[in-house]
Amino acid sequence: MARRAKTAVRTLEDSTLDSGYGGAAGSLRSSNLSLASDSHPAAAPPHGAKGRPLTGSMHSRHNSFDTVNTVLAEDSEVPDCSGQCSRLPELDEVPWTLEEVEALLRKEPTGAAPLSRDAVARLSSLLSRALVRVAREAQRLSLRYAKCTRSEVQSAMEVVLTWSLSAGGTAAALGALSLYNMSTGGADRLSRGKSARCGLTLSVGRFYRWMVDSRVALRIHEHAAIYLTACMESLFREVHRRLMQAGPRPPDKEDAEPPMFTAEAVDQTINNDSEFWGLLQPHQHLICGKNASGKPKLPCSVQA
Numbered sequence: 001m002a003r004r005a006k007t008a009v010r011t012l013e014d015s016t017l018d019s020g021y022g023g024a025a026g027s028l029r030s031s032n033l034s035l036a037s038d039s040h041p042a043a044a045p046p047h048g049a050k051g052r053p054l055t056g057s058m059h060s061r062h063n064s065f066d067t068v069n070t071v072l073a074e075d076s077e078v079p080d081c082s083g084q085c086s087r088l089p090e091l092d093e094v095p096w097t098l099e100e101v102e103a104l105l106r107k108e109p110t111g112a113a114p115l116s117r118d119a120v121a122r123l124s125s126l127l128s129r130a131l132v133r134v135a136r137e138a139q140r141l142s143l144r145y146a147k148c149t150r151s152e153v154q155s156a157m158e159v160v161l162t163w164s165l166s167a168g169g170t171a172a173a174l175g176a177l178s179l180y181n182m183s184t185g186g187a188d189r190l191s192r193g194k195s196a197r198c199g200l201t202l203s204v205g206r207f208y209r210w211m212v213d214s215r216v217a218l219r220i221h222e223h224a225a226i227y228l229t230a231c232m233e234s235l236f237r238e239v240h241r242r243l244m245q246a247g248p249r250p251p252d253k254e255d256a257e258p259p260m261f262t263a264e265a266v267d268q269t270i271n272n273d274s275e276f277w278g279l280l281q282p283h284q285h286l287i288c289g290k291n292a293s294g295k296p297k298l299p300c301s302v303q304a
Contacts, residue, residue, distance in 0.1 A: 085283040094128050095210035096202045096232070104201040104233060105240050105261075115261050122263040126270065126280045127235055133160045133279065133286065134231065138224070139216045148217035150177070153227040160286065162275045168238060169231035176200055176230040177223060194226070204229050239276060243269040 098120050105115060137156035142148040154173065157166045176198040183189065183197040194204040208225035211217075216224075244259055246269060259265065270276045271292035278287030 085285060087282050088129055088132050088284055091128050091132065093210070094124065094131070095206040095229075096124070098124060100202050101236060104236055107201065108237060108240055108244075116263065118263045119261050119266050122266050123236070123239060126266070127232065127239070129280050129282060130160075130235055131228075131232060134228065135211070135214060135216055138228075142217035146218040147221070148211065148219070148224045149221045150223040150227045152217075153224045153231070157227075157231055161279070162288070165235065165238065165275060165279075169234040172234040173227040173230040176226055180226060194222070195229075198226055198230070200226075200229055200233060202229050202233055207232075239266070239269065242273060242276075246272070 098117070101120050101124055102115055105120070134153070134156045137159050138148055138152045141152040141155055150173070154170055157169050160166075161169065180194065180198045183192070189197075195202065198204060204222075204225050207229045208220065208222065211220050211225060211228065240261075243261065243265055246259075270280055274289055274291050277291050278289075281287060
């Protein structure tokens with residue numbers, strides 16, 4: 001066991017390649033040795049609890065390939081792999097509040113339907129898994145220079161998310177960063193927070209603090225936090241948009257009536273969506289192109 005740990009340490013030290021950061025290799029070694037694999041299911045923690053570092057295989061030889069590895073047994077042989085597959089770590093704390101998510105969804109053109117508190121909490125819990133996947137991939141990409149910038153976050157989005165979801169997240173991130181750069185001068189820089197200057201609803205500062213506490217990298221640029229915040233906002237809006245288009249509608253109502261936004265509607269929409277279902281599963285491996293029934297299905301972006 002000790003020999004294996006020493007081998008992993010040498011690999012991490014070699015990956016820094018003396019990047020000129022003055023002792024970054026030693027700090028990187030001490031921070032990443034604390035990351036342990038979480039292969040057992042854990043109960044969903046309440047919001048507002050103390051955070052902990054991300055977990056995962058940081059010493060993999062295959063790097064990003066592990067994120068999208070889908071080599072599994074046939075669905076007919078293993079209908080439920082919950083007891084055989086490694087699970088994603090459950091977050092003790094997410095970098096957003098339910099009030100912020102409600103405010104974000106109410107800004108949508110189809111947000112006139114009443115928002116159930118249980119549905120918002122369910123959506124928040126599911127999308128926290130997408131946050132873990134993107135953050136873990138950004139963590140791997142940041143190992144070489146011990147620094148996480150917007151490039152690492154954007155590359156992580158392109159690896160983990162489907163083409164349409166990553167394109168939407170990148171567009172939202174570019175728009176938020178452009179607004180932020182245009183408001184860096186004058187009194188506007190001191191009178192408004194970063195989220196307001198970026199045109200975002202979720203807190204950029206809270207995302208930045210979460211990335212630091214989760215040890216995504218030794219140094220985290222503020223643009224990386226902006227990109228991650230905009231990416232998660234884009235995912236929240238996309239799930240809400242698809243639910244409003246295909247969700248169940250109240251009985252004995254006209255077709256123009258908006259669908260009901262409930263926890264059951266959230267689960268039903270995600271189970272029928274091949275782009276979100278695999279992304280939001282609690283297992284470490286990423287299932288692509290299948291819905292909850294196990295049937296291959298093309299993403300919405302390529303359907304006729």
